[in-house]
Structures are given as C-alpha cells and as structure tokens.
Amino acid sequence: MSATPQYRVCPTTGLKVFGATQALIKANAVAAVVFLAVGGLFGLSVALTRWPDVHLLPMDWFYLALTAHGLDVLLCWIIFFEVAVLYFASSVLLNCRLAAPRMAWLAFWLMVIGGVLTNITVLQGNSSVMFTSYTPLQAAPNFYLGLIIFAVGALIACGVFFGTLVLAKDERTYEGSVPLVTFGALTAAIIAVFTLASGAIILVPTWLWSLGYISHIDPLMYKLVWWAMGHSSQQINVSVHVSLWYAVAAILLGAKPLSEKASRLAFLLYIFFLQLASAHHLLVEPGVGSEWKIFNTSYAMYLAVLGSMIHAMTVPGTIEAAQRRLGFNKGMFEWLRKAPWGNPAFSGVFLSLVLFGFLGGISGVVLGTEQINLIMHNTVYAPGHFHATVVTGTTLTFMAVTYLLVPLVFQREIMFPRMAKLQPYVFAIGAGGISLFMMAAGTLGVPRRHWDITFADSIFPYQIPSAGFLMMALNGVCAILAATGGLMYIVNTVASVFFGKRTGDAPVKTYAATPAQAMGRPVVADYGSAGTMYIPGTIVLVGVFFVSFVLYYYVNWKYLAEVWPLR
Amino acid sequence: MAITSPDNRLWWKEPIHRIELAWIIIAFLWGLVMFFTMTFWHAFGQQNLSNTTYKVMPQAFAAKAERMAEQYKVREELGIPVVHPPPGSDVYLIGRIWMWWPILELEKGQSYRFHLSAMEYSHGFSLQPVNINIQLQPGYEHVFTMTPTDSGEFGIICNEYCGFGHHTMASRLYVVEKSTARSTQE
Numbered sequence: 001m002s003a004t005p006q007y008r009v010c011p012t013t014g015l016k017v018f019g020a021t022q023a024l025i026k027a028n029a030v031a032a033v034v035f036l037a038v039g040g041l042f043g044l045s046v047a048l049t050r051w052p053d054v055h056l057l058p059m060d061w062f063y064l065a066l067t068a069h070g071l072d073v074l075l076c077w078i079i080f081f082e083v084a085v086l087y088f089a090s091s092v093l094l095n096c097r098l099a100a101p102r103m104a105w106l107a108f109w110l111m112v113i114g115g116v117l118t119n120i121t122v123l124q125g126n127s128s129v130m131f132t133s134y135t136p137l138q139a140a141p142n143f144y145l146g147l148i149i150f151a152v153g154a155l156i157a158c159g160v161f162f163g164t165l166v167l168a169k170d171e172r173t174y175e176g177s178v179p180l181v182t183f184g185a186l187t188a189a190i191i192a193v194f195t196l197a198s199g200a201i202i203l204v205p206t207w208l209w210s211l212g213y214i215s216h217i218d219p220l221m222y223k224l225v226w227w228a229m230g231h232s233s234q235q236i237n238v239s240v241h242v243s244l245w246y247a248v249a250a251i252l253l254g255a256k257p258l259s260e261k262a263s264r265l266a267f268l269l270y271i272f273f274l275q276l277a278s279a280h281h282l283l284v285e286p287g288v289g290s291e292w293k294i295f296n297t298s299y300a301m302y303l304a305v306l307g308s309m310i311h312a313m314t315v316p317g318t319i320e321a322a323q324r325r326l327g328f329n330k331g332m333f334e335w336l337r338k339a340p341w342g343n344p345a346f347s348g349v350f351l352s353l354v355l356f357g358f359l360g361g362i363s364g365v366v367l368g369t370e371q372i373n374l375i376m377h378n379t380v381y382a383p384g385h386f387h388a389t390v391v392t393g394t395t396l397t398f399m400a401v402t403y404l405l406v407p408l409v410f411q412r413e414i415m416f417p418r419m420a421k422l423q424p425y426v427f428a429i430g431a432g433g434i435s436l437f438m439m440a441a442g443t444l445g446v447p448r449r450h451w452d453i454t455f456a457d458s459i460f461p462y463q464i465p466s467a468g469f470l471m472m473a474l475n476g477v478c479a480i481l482a483a484t485g486g487l488m489y490i491v492n493t494v495a496s497v498f499f500g501k502r503t504g505d506a507p508v509k510t511y512a513a514t515p516a517q518a519m520g521r522p523v524v525a526d527y528g529s530a531g532t533m534y535i536p537g538t539i540v541l542v543g544v545f546f547v548s549f550v551l552y553y554y555v556n557w558k559y560l561a562e563v564w565p566l567r
Numbered sequence: 568m569a570i571t572s573p574d575n576r577l578w579w580k581e582p583i584h585r586i587e588l589a590w591i592i593i594a595f596l597w598g599l600v601m602f603f604t605m606t607f608w609h610a611f612g613q614q615n616l617s618n619t620t621y622k623v624m625p626q627a628f629a630a631k632a633e634r635m636a637e638q639y640k641v642r643e644e645l646g647i648p649v650v651h652p653p654p655g656s657d658v659y660l661i662g663r664i665w666m667w668w669p670i671l672e673l674e675k676g677q678s679y680r681f682h683l684s685a686m687e688y689s690h691g692f693s694l695q696p697v698n699i700n701i702q703l704q705p706g707y708e709h710v711f712t713m714t715p716t717d718s719g720e721f722g723i724i725c726n727e728y729c730g731f732g733h734h735t736m737a738s739r740l741y742v743v744e745k746s747t748a749r750s751t752q753e
Contacts, residue, residue, distance in 0.1 A: 246569035286709030302598030309594035447726035462722030
C-alpha cells in the first residue's frame with residue numbers, strides 16, 4: 001500500500017478534504033464552467049435569432065447553434081458539475097479518500113474528449129440534427145461517438161462514487177447512515193446508471209447506422225429509448241440540485257432536515273418512478289396506447305411528483321426552522337425577510353427553489369398530461385418548461401453553490417463580492433423571463449426549433465398572432481439579461497479561481513454557529529419528533545403553491561376543451 | 568444536518584410531524600386526482616387522441632393520398648391540389664420535406680377520419696391558431712377522427728425539426744360552411 005493519502009481539514013466545516021478529491025472536483029468544475037460559457041453563448045445567439053426583429057443568425061448557423069447549445073449546456077455543463085458534486089458528496093462528506101482516483105481522472109478525460117469531439121463534429125456543419133438527433137435525421141458518426149465516449153466517462157465517474165461509498169463504509173469513516181445530501185447524490189448516481197445504459201442502448205446502434213453497418217433505426221423506438229436517457233437524465237439534475245438545496249441550507253444556516261425519513265422517502269420515490277418520463281415525449285405520437293401513456297406520463301400516479309412536492313415543503317421548512325432557531329421568530333415571515341439575501345449562495349438557492357417549483361414543476365405536470373399535451377406539444381412552450389427546470393432550477397443552483405465551492409474547495413476568495421451578490425438576481429430574472437415568455441408564446445402556437453416564424457420563405461405563409469412575436473421579443477430581452485448574469489458568474493468564477501486571494505485557514509462566513517461547532521453540539525430542537533416543529537411561513541408558501549398548481553392545471557383543461565373534438 | 572449523518576441513528580423510527588404528514592397525504596391525493604382526470608377525460612372528454620396506428624410503407628401511404636386527391640380535387644393552389652372529400656370520409660395528409668400535401672377543404676361540424684404520415688423524416692402537424700399538435704413518423708400511419716368546429720382558413724405548420732427547410736414547411740386547411748360547400752361543388 002502507498003502512504004496514507006494527504007488531506008487537509010476544512011476550517012469551515014471540519015470535514016477532511018483529500019488532495020485527489022480536491023483536484024478532481026476542481027477539474028470537473030472548471031470543465032463545467034468552460035462548457036457553460038460556450039453553450040451559453042450559443043443559447044444567446046439562438047434567442048436573438050428567434051427575436052423576429054433581430055433575427056441574428058443565418059438559417060444553417062441557427063440550427064447548428066441550437067444543436068450545440070443543447071449539447072454544451074444540457075449535457076456537458078450539467079454532468080461535469082454533477083460529477084464534481086458526486087465526489088464532494090462521497091469523499092468530502094463521508095471524510096473518506098476517493099476510491100480509484102486514477103479511474104476518476106480517466107472518466108474526466110473521456111468526458112472531455114467526448115464533449116470536444118461532438119462539439120467539433122457539430123461545428124463542421126453536417127450534424128445539425130438538434131441535441132435529440134431524432135432518426136431518420138442523420139449526423140456524422142463522430143457526433144454519436146463523442147456522446148458515447150462522454151457517457152462512458154460519466155458512467156466511470158458514477159462507479160468511482162459508488163466505490164467511495166463502499167470504501168467509506170469499510171473504513172468506518174462515518175457513523176450510522178450517510179448524510180441526506182449523500183443520499184440524494186446516491187439517488188442521482190443510480191438514476192444516472194439507468195440513464196447512461198439507455199443512452200448506450202440507443203446511441204451505439206445509431207452510431208453503427210451512421211457508419212452504414214445497420215440499415216434502419218425505427219424512429220419511434222429511437223425516440224422511446226433516447227428519452228429514457230434524455231428525460232431521465234433531467235431527473236439526475238433534480239436529485240442533485242435538491243440535494244444541494246439541503247446542503248447550502250446546512251452549510252450556511254446549520255439547517256437540519258425536518259424529518260430524515262420524509263426527505264429520504266422523497267428521494268426514494270425518484271429512484272422508483274422518475275424513469276418513466278420518456279413517455280412525456282410520446283404523448284401525441286402514433287403507435288403508443290393511452291394506457292401506456294397515462295401510466296408512464298404520470299410516473300405511476302404521480303409518485304415522483306409526490307417526491308418533489310415533499311421537497312417543496314421540507315426544503316423551505318428546514319430553512320424556516322433553522323432561521324427560527326437563530327432567533328428570527330417574529331410573525332409569519334421574519335425568517336424569510338431576514339434571511340441572508342446578500343449571500344449569493346443563499347439567494348441563488350432560494351430563487352431556484354421558487355422558480356423551479358412554480359414555473360418548472362407546475363408547467364411540467366401540465367405539459368405532461370396526456371390530453372393537454374395536444375395543445376402544447378413541440379410548441380415553444382416545451383423549451384419554456386425545461387428552461388425553468390434546467391436553467392432556473394439546476395443551473396442557478398449550481399451557480400449558487402459555486403460561491404461556496406470557490407472558498408471551500410479552491411480556497412480562494414470571491415474576487416468581486418458585489419458582483420456576486422447581484423448575480424443570482426440578474427440571472428434568475430433573465431432565466432425566469434425566458435421560461436415564462438416562451439411558455440406564453442407556445443400557447444399562442446409558436447413552434448420550437450424554428451428559424452423564421454414569419455414564414456417568409458414559405459409558399460403558404462402562416463401569420464402567427466402578433467402577441468406571439470411580442471413574446472419572442474421579450475424572450476430575447478430576457479435572454480440578454482440571463483446571458484449578462486451568466487457572464488457575471490463566469491468572469492467572477494474564473495477570476496477568483498485563478499487570481500483570487502487565498503483564503504488560508506479562515507473559515508467561510510456562515511450565519512449559524514459554524515457547522516463544525518454544531519456537529520459537536522446537541523441539537524437545540526429535534527425537528528424530527530412530532531410536536532416541536534413550527535413552520536407557519538412554509539405552510540403559507542406551500543399553500544400558495546398548491547392553489548396555483550390546481551388552478552393552472554384546470555385552466556389548461558378548459559383550454560383543451562375549447563379545441564376541435566378529436567377521437 | 569443534511570451534510571452530516573442523522574443525529575438519530577434510528578431515523579427511520581422517528582415519527583413524521585403531522586404537518587409534514589398532512590402535506591404528503593394532500594400531495595398524494597392530488598396526484599390521484601390528476602391521474603384520474605386523464606382517465607375521466609377518455610370517458611367524458613371530447614379531445615382524446617386515437618390509438619389507431621398502422622405500419623405503412625411511405626410509398627403506399629402516398630399512393631392512398633394521391634388516390635383521394637384525384638377523386639375529390641376541387642381546385643389547385645400554387646401547384647398543390649385542394650381536396651374536398653365528403654364528410655365522414657377518410658382524408659390523407661402527407662408531411663414531407665418541406666411541404667404538406669394536399670390542401671384539405673373540410674366542412675364545419677362534420678367529422679373526418681384523418682390519416683397522417685411522414686415520408687422521410689419526422690414532422691409535426693401543428694394546426695393553427697387552433698393549436699392542435701400531432702406527431703408524424705415515417706412508416707407509421709396515424710388514424711384519428713377530427714371535427715372542425717370553426718370555419719375559415721387555418722394554417723398547418725411543421726413543428727418538428729426536419730432539416731434546413733423546416734421553417735418553410737407550412738400549408739393551409741380550409742373549413743367551409745356546409746351550404747357554401749355544396750354550392751362550390753356544383
């Protein structure tokens with residue numbers, strides 16, 4: 001055996017940070033931010049093209065940029081960041097060295113090679129098949145090959161995560177059960193294995209097809225299996241960013257889950273039911289039965305939605321309970337008013353929680369309702385929905401967490417603290433606006449993935465209502481705002497990581513007794529036990545959420561009832 | 568805390584607080600309500616997409632559409648036949664790069680058995696401004712019954728990306744009042 005791996009003790013959390021883990025978290029986080037920068041730029045150019053009065057890109061560049069945008073942000077940015085989170089949640093939180101760091105480096109380089117290869121292939125111009133690459137549209141073989149290499153890398157990273165869990169248990173580096181955040185990360189990793197396996201099942205034959213070894217890929221089968229990767233991988237994101245909500249609340253406020261059992265049950269529901277979501281993309285498809293659609297699109301009677309709704313109470317609930325313990329006990333909402341809104345890690349997480357729930361969650365259920373999908377499918381409502389989940393949910397959370405990652409793992413101070421303070425708000429307003437205005441445009445019939453909604457080159461141009469044009473213009477304005485927020489994030493992160501002042505042994509500012517101290521102390525209130533939990537503010541928030549949900553759901557049934565009868 | 572192991576090693580034996588439990592039950596019941604709303608709509612709602620689909624060779628489907636167009640063609644617009652099939656009959660619509668073929672003229676309040684299929688790539692049938700959206704796949708003939716309840720000129724646009732001409736793929740659908748329909752046919 002080699003010498004004991006080197007580690008340092010984190011002055012803020014008291015956790016052991018091993019050298020190899022730290023280097024790998026840094027590498028994956030940096031790669032993530034690079035892909036975010038590239039993908040974000042493509043995204044901005046797409047939004048500016050879809051703003052009818054600006055119409056920035058020529059046609060071929062538009063479809064190319066749209067393909068690259070999906071690839072770089074939805075796949076590369078998010079999965080690189082998630083790998084960093086997996087290493088954090090296993091090695092750091094469990095005080096354990098990382099299992100097989102060399103394999104972790106192999107995973108990293110495979111992901112880099114895969115991501116870069118697919119990007120180059122897209123930029124060569126013959127692979128503008130969108131991120132979904134529905135057959136019979138065909139991309140160059142390297143497009144699929146790059147995705148496969150990337151997926152293999154991500155799968156190895158999951159393996160390293162599982163290995164580290166086993167190692168930590170073997171070496172007894174923690175007592176009892178793993179922390180909730182690790183449990184959430186485990187959920188994500190389990191879903192990731194399912195997802196990546198589905199990806200392999202469909203992308204390997206499609207790659208062989210593009211090389212000419214297979215004659216035919218059934219388009220419906222492709223879509224079904226591809227979305228077992230494509231949609232389920234969004235559930236990896238949900239598991240990870242919900243875990244990070246709990247983590248940030250714990251690090252900043254010393255927050256404790258209201259009930260370990262309820263929060264873990266919610267994650268467990270994700271593992272059991274989220275994989276059915278491929279059906280969301282097949283609701284108006286030929287050749288799929290209604291029974292299949294209803295069962296799968298509802299995650300078997302909305303049991304995965306139930307998981308998210310549990311988190312919708314327990315996450316703000318843990319924050320409220322922690323704030324009340326810190327003395328913000330006046331009235332219904334003092335805990336919220338006097339929350340650390342100036343700390344970008346907190347504000348980012350809370351904004352993400354609200355926007356993900358209200359915009360992303362509700363619209364997702366409505367869009368995924370079998371019959372309502374008829375009046376929304378493939379309109380720009382769909383990107384509206386998933387920008388609310390993936391951008392205001394996942395991306396905003398990852399940005400918020402970066403403001404803790406830089407001092408805790410990179411051991412650098414944030415270089416421009418004022419810019420950091422403002423950034424989550426700018427980005428949240430921009431990204432929230434994108435989601436909202438695309439959804440509005442979708443209800444007016446504006447199609448997604450469309451270069452020119454004036455239909456100027458068509459022999460039978462259709463005139464989209466002028467409100468639709470207005471919505472796409474507002475979408476463009478919000479995209480500029482979101483891109484500004486994104487730029488603020490990237491500039492600040494890159495500057496801090498490379499040129500920021502070293503933090504040395506000074507702990508990061510938190511608002512509770514530091515977690516290190518809290519760990520050694522008996523808890524003040526045992527929220528897990530019946531009778532001591534007091535979260536009236538959260539109950540009001542959840543009530544507002546529930547009423548909005550029910551109203552919006554039935555309003556859309558009413559819209560559906562007004563269209564031409566179909567059977 | 569969420570980043571440390573649970574304080575209570577037997578966390579699964581801790582009771583869930585009644586407020587949290589109440590919310591879990593409400594959320595579960597709401598899920599059931601939404602689930603059964605979809606089921607209910609199949610029994611009582613007017614907008615349900617049919618599950619009837621046939622496997623078909625694209626050429627065979629095109630031949631059926633051409634036969635219909637030949638039989639019921641009433642005029643031509645920019646080289647595309649406008650077809651007025653009798654109410655209740657089978658109507659065929661082809662999605663192909665980058666056009667819809669033929670143009671259909673239907674009567675208000677009458678039901679038609681639609682057959683939709685794509686020739687080479689997937690296309691998206693998007694009827695505007697009604698905003699009914701149905702997917703087309705090559706090799707699959709999707710059959711459903713639709714009843715136009717408004718008259719006028721409607722747009723059919725493609726909302727599934729189908730290559731560089733995707734944004735030009737638009738057509739029309741006419742719905743005429745019953746009486747005028749008969750007079751134009753005579």
